[in-house]
Amino acid sequence: MMTAKNGVKLGVTTSFDAHSHLPEVDARHPDHPRVVCGTCESDWEAVLAHAASDARVIPMLGLHPWFVAEASPEWAPTLESLLWSHPAGVGECGLDFAGKDTDRASQEAAFLIQLRLAHVLQRPIAMHVVQAWGRIIDLLREESVPSAAMVHAYSGSPETARVLQSMGVFLSFSGDLLNPDRSRLRESLQAVDASHLLLETDGTADLVRVVAAAASIRGVSAENLAAQTWENGQRCFRGWLA
Numbered sequence: 001m002m003t004a005k006n007g008v009k010l011g012v013t014t015s016f017d018a019h020s021h022l023p024e025v026d027a028r029h030p031d032h033p034r035v036v037c038g039t040c041e042s043d044w045e046a047v048l049a050h051a052a053s054d055a056r057v058i059p060m061l062g063l064h065p066w067f068v069a070e071a072s073p074e075w076a077p078t079l080e081s082l083l084w085s086h087p088a089g090v091g092e093c094g095l096d097f098a099g100k101d102t103d104r105a106s107q108e109a110a111f112l113i114q115l116r117l118a119h120v121l122q123r124p125i126a127m128h129v130v131q132a133w134g135r136i137i138d139l140l141r142e143e144s145v146p147s148a149a150m151v152h153a154y155s156g157s158p159e160t161a162r163v164l165q166s167m168g169v170f171l172s173f174s175g176d177l178l179n180p181d182r183s184r185l186r187e188s189l190q191a192v193d194a195s196h197l198l199l200e201t202d203g204t205a206d207l208v209r210v211v212a213a214a215a216s217i218r219g220v221s222a223e224n225l226a227a228q229t230w231e232n233g234q235r236c237f238r239g240w241l242a
Helices: 041-053 075-085 104-121 133-143 158-166 183-191 207-218 222-236
Strands: 017-020 034-037 057-061 089-096 125-130 149-151 170-173 197-199
Touching: 017 170, 017 197, 017 222, 034 041, 034 089, 041 057, 041 075, 057 075, 075 104, 089 104, 089 133, 104 125, 104 133, 125 133, 133 158, 158 170, 158 183, 170 183, 183 207, 197 207, 197 222, 207 222
Parallel strands: 017 034, 034 057, 057 089, 089 125, 125 149, 149 170, 170 197
Antiparallel strands: none
16 A cells, blocks of 8 residues: 555545545545646635645636636636646636537637646646547647646547547546446546546545446556556646645
8 A cells, every 4th residue: 555745545545536626515525635626717716725724635726618608808817816826737627519509719719728827837737528529639739738637537539548648648537437338438448558547536426436446447456546546646746746
């Protein structure tokens, strides 16, 4: 069993959660290190306050593609100011082209602002991608991939997984692995090299079950997978895990 710098034991129950959201007010906080992402202007300050109260939290601030249309005209300078003044990553941001009436141009513009902030500030970026795999790859190639980048709740094909990891992007898998009908997702999980794999709860799943499911699919022990994803988290979030 590995031990982190802060003494947290890294067994199956204390692995690294690569993507979560603010807990319910009365919820018991997990005892493992975790990334907590903001998604819109109204929760950025709360994410920072939550991180300030819990050393196990890595905060990230971003404008989720679902909320681009309702963002204020000042969202971008506000986000930039908060990122300059706080040690937080960028995200959750990205592209979601699932809806028929999606304003793709506005989503892309918002994503590019945040991608460029990740470059300038040298911060990790967490990307939400749904039915926009070709476009996200094109934009990452045009702008280049930041030094630390991950796609959360990966749902693309094994082929796309190989392309993204060849670009240096980490791929994080969520509790969707627990769904027996997601056979292609299991194939994608198997296509990811161990060095680029992360696991997450997305704020809804149980991390122990996610680790166990992923380990079973990959044919490794849950203990070893927990250790591997901890190491990957250390590389993706470069020194942010104390």
